[in-house]
Amino acid sequence: MTMFPGRGRWWMAAAILGALVGCASLQYPPVAPVPPEPAANAPAATPVPSSASSPGDKPVLTRARSRWVGAAWTDLPGWEFDSTAELWPALLRSCEKPGPDWTKLCADAQKLTTITDGSVRVFLQNRVQPWRVETLDGATDGLMTGYYEPLVEASRVPRGAFRIPLYAPPADLATRKPYWTRQQLDTVRAAQAALRGREIAYIADPLDALVLQIQGSGRLQLTEADGTRKLLRVAFAAHNDQPYKSVGRWLIDQGEMTLEQASWPSIKAWARKNPKRLNEMLWANPRVIFFREEPLPDPQLGPKGGQGVPLTPGRSIAVDTQSIPYGTPVWVDATEPLSATPLRRAVMAQDTGTAITGAVRADYFWGWGETAEQQAGRMKQPLRLWVLWPRS
Template structure:
């Protein structure tokens, strides 16, 4: 579902240690995840991702070049390679990714629809059987920029989980809104500051409240991720958990509040950004509104019931299917189509990842050929991981032969 935000916003937008990227999924995550069913990857042998951006593309192996021609796809170039180029391919627990692949087969694109019957049958196969099928039916392509650079950037997003109340009061004073009537009639709609100060904007939103949060920084986190879960106390005192998903925006530009703090001379904020920002807000209560208004982008939500089955997955991404913790990524759809299986390799202080993932979401900050946003899961643990991931990346799309 992270802002993630306009198009098919993604389920969740970005929360980075330094600059918080919007990740809104028209759907739109926290990814009680258990870290997404443990989205963290098991440490593996070093992979061929250099510590910094490369100035040239990786040369194409002769045996790979003979298999298929390079493909130009929007902002990217796909270069055919041998399976041996994919770091960690022989050791990944593919069955974890198969759950995400099955979800994509609920809304497959034309290239993968013919394979979905086989994908479903292989859901109970062994890892070796799944690997053998992949090498037989798919061709790996290294994703590069049009200029031939194979190194890019990986960030991460998640689905937040916050306490909320159906009624304002007792410390709950920050509303989450459904879209106002006639939202599309005025583009862009009011800015964040105008929404909170202009009588006409407030009148348009009266009665559209879903619930109230206690902390404005938590509310901003939901706006950035694009969706989340609320442990809400109903008017009768009953407590239950619901999901709020992206339902629209004011179509104002996104501005990073952490970058605003840097511009104000605060220096780099420690991760996770929400906690460091809350600390700053507690020390500067008179400037909290100024901080929040620095991001004119405002997100509206819709409430969704959360069944026991839904709880294992994140919000729906731009592909229209629920995200799988640790196995779904957001991409630039002009470079990689939704539903495409992708081999991801990224090494950094936050995570060492070499694994099969599925492109199922997008986000306004996810732009470029070698660019991905990793869905970490739901809840605080996933949020901590997501706030720390900002590291080198290489991608290989796995396309039907």
């Protein structure tokens, strides 16, 4: 889950849950599957003899942290029922920054004028090849977590309950490495002086501030000093070079909850019951994120992920780029966290994070708002993956 490209993205761990703990529309008739073809256009990978790693004669490609095994469209559970047209905007955004293997496909995609589930499905089946993603030792099962963009009420000036500041980078950030810790910024006069005048906005709940920092960006429903209201985004600008420590892990180590109990709703409930220990919990994580303010001209666009293109709710994921390159369509087979409803759909690999590592690993972007928060905060689901790579 990452909203600040190219900076290591400490926070994106297992999105909200993993980072805190540390650890339908009209359906079209099924389209006849296109038989798989061995892909000569290897995705920066080295072919491995099938007899060494894959039963039968299925082609195998290896990457740094995964191997891909040739598959048929019928191997993708639920492929014929996906609302595939919903993928199209996300795919076109990835095509704004295509990799070398995607140039021709993206040029063809931009010419497609009729966008329906059926036309998109046929387009993909004619141009890409499914590959099952496995670990290097052949395991096909993995993990999908979720992340989201917080939406928080804020005030441009301190008033009433709105007393928790979100800061732009301090002027002396580059002169002190590592910079002040979270606790020092709250308690040391010299540290507090360095932040004076760097306030972007004020929010009411310190836990909301923590979530904004974990997620790396967020939306503010801001009340200006004159009372006018506007929606804007705060995005990652810098951090204090301190190590990230999970508050969920701290609560587990303190014996306040078990690993199975740890979720963002549980952490918030603990904080409400233990207000005198709130700072102790927050200070357990010395890392602080500084933000920059960005306009939000189109509220339907998500923040930019690691690929540098806006994320699409329900159609963007974060991956390990040593397993799956940016801009790759991916078929996910998982379940939703609150209902165990099958979550089977085509998504785009458009983001990454330092804790999103391994072959069969994804972080699912839920979007923004209360439902997105609830889903992301509890998502820790079994996962299988297929990449859809251009044919030669």
